[in-house]
Amino acid sequence: MLNVEKLVAGYGKVEVLREVSLDVPEGALVTLIGSNGAGKTTTLRALSGMIAPWSGRVVLDGAEIGGLPPHEIARRGMAHSPEGRRVFATLPVQDNLLLGAFTRITGSRPKGDVAADLDRMFALFPRLAERRAQLAGTLSGGEQQMLAMARALMLNPRVLLLDEPSMGLAPRLVEEVFSTVARLKAERVTMLLVEQFAAAALDVADFGYVLENGRVTASGPASALKNDPAVRAAYLGQAH
Amino acid sequence: MQILGQLIVSGIAVGMIYGVIAFGYQLTFVTSKTLNFGQGEALMLGSLVGLTVVAYTGYWLMLPVVLAFGMVQGAVVERLGVRQAIRTGSESGWIMATIALGIIFKNLAENIWGRDALKFPSPLPEAPLSFMGVNVLPMEIAIVVGALGMMLLVELFNRRSIHGKAVVATANDRDAAGLMGINTSLVITFSYALSSMTAALAGVLVAPVTLTGASMGGALGLKAFAVAIIGGLSSGFGVVAGGLILGITETLTGYYISTGYKDVPGLVLLLLVLSFRPSGLFGTAAIKKV
Ligand SMILES: Nc1ncnc2c1ncn2[C@@H]1O[C@H](COP(=O)(O)OP(=O)(O)O)[C@@H](O)[C@H]1O
Ligand SMILES: [Mg+2]
DSSP states (O other), rough: OOEEEEEEEEEETTTEEEEEEEETTTTEEEEEEOOOOOOOHHHHHHTTSSSSEEEHHHHHEEEEEETTTHHHHHHEEEEEEEEOOOOOSSSBBHHHHHTTTTTHEEEEEEOOOOOHHHHHHHOOOHHHHHTTTSSSSGGGGGHHHHHHHHHHHHOOOEEEEEEEETTOOOOOHHHHHHHHHHHHHHHHOOOEEESSSSHHHHHHOOOEEEEEEEEEEEEHHHHHHHHHHHHHHHHHSSTO | HHHHHHHHHHHHHHHHHHHHHHHHHHHHHHHSSSOOTTTHHHHHHHOOOOOHHHHHHHHHHHHHHHHHHHHHHHHHIIIIIIHHHHTTTOOSSSHHHHHHHHHHHHHHHHHHHHHSSSSOSSSOOOOOEEEEEEEEEEHHHHHHHHHHHHHHHHHHHHHHHHHHHHHHHHHHHHHHHHHHOOHHHHHHHHHHHHEEEEEEEHHHHHHTSSSOOSSSSHHHHHHHHHHHHHOOOSSTTTTOOOOOOOOHHHHHHHHHGGGGGGHHHHHHHHHHHHHHHSSSHHHHHHHHHO
16 A cells, blocks of 8 residues: 655755655554654655655555655545644634545545545544534644544545654543544554554554664564564653 | 815725735735735736726726736746745745836836826716715725725635635645645645735726826835735735725825825835834734734
8 A cells, every 4th residue: 555665855964764664554554653853753744745755665556656745645645644733723623624625625536425524523523523613723732633633534545644643642632542543443544653652552553663763673563563672672661 | 074084085995905905915925925025016017907908898898807817917926936935945035036026017017008107997987976075986986895895705715615725724834735635836826816816906996096007006015015014914804904094194194294295104104114023024923823
């Protein structure tokens, strides 16, 4: 489904990603873990076109998408719920969701039933339903995170990139985020999940990659990574 | 009292024009944090193109032609003067480029239509209507209706249509809008097109009341810039209030002091704006909103 080969990217002259390769098979939940500054966000940005890859290949459904502008990549079915949520603050919740379906409404992706999907999102995130007319900027952090995820799902994506959906949330909400991810996995939504809560991420994921200093240093089935002594020592210690 | 009423009515018509031009500044500023300093020239070109077209089509059929011309002209300004600056993150490249394009447009207009002020035929009766002793030109009413109508239509488009929402999304967060599949470069080109279109409309609305000519744009553009800064570059109808205040102040100055000083309040306003917000002209307005 999504294949990344030797992806190199950075900012200005600073190289951040050094030949990152990873695979996200159809229907799988793959997690990318690593400490702060390892390059997780940069990886997702390079995949969705927010920054242009310097070299390497990004292949979605057999077609090379590396270097395309973000709107072209979205039109091919990649949804990205970015770090920091980035909801459209001055627009109501409902409009944020409709914009998630922009490619479908305007015909660059199969339309499907946008209204039914909207209802589905409101069923998945009942708090958004109560606040559908409220401006997104006035939502709480947890609600904004739900909105960012729901907005990305409205694309009916082939693959969904989630960048630290638990960031800055109270423990109860973190749990809620993870149970939502588990539900989406049960619905066979293909996902690449970036997380700081490595243990929880490996619990729900099928596969995992460990990123260190812009390099993939370990990878494998999530259960195997969880038991890998090196990974345990570095990422599954007392902190999480 | 009657005279005061008269002056206020005239001031309202001029003020609406400032308001529309300032509204045009807003349109591009929200999506791209840049604006067209040749906005006055966009108005002038719209008006002169309208003058040429009106001879063949009459006033009302001329309008869609001028609106379309305005859109193309705005898109050209964005492509030639602004896009590269945005791409390279240049802080000021677009300022010089849009001023330069404005001067080129003015020279072009001088060569085509000459340097003299030209009379623009009025589509409405030129005899004033009288309300409680205050004379109102039908065209002045048309200015107010046309200007407000245009702004309301743009607002309606932004709120109701998915493409309008895409414009608002781009204004909110350009990167996130791109992730939705919105071509944000195209949105910015479109906002320039819309901005020049409103200016062109203002041009053919005001021309029958004033006169038209290659040099009509410069002062209008500058004064409307002051109005836009005061009324708010980010959004809202503050520009209408700002425009009306300036328009009325001008007609009062023209009557009670001297018509020779009519342009002074607006330019003083501009100087005040520039001296009280020297560095933060663009930045603070943007930050306040987000
Ligand atoms: N916009 C940026 N400009 C320059 N450097 C950046 C930018 N964003 C991130 N970096 C740098 O890139 C590296 C990787 O950052 P990031 O991908 O955000 O890490 P992670 O998401 O794993 O915490 C860090 O050293 C960070 O300082
Ligand atoms: Mg990050």
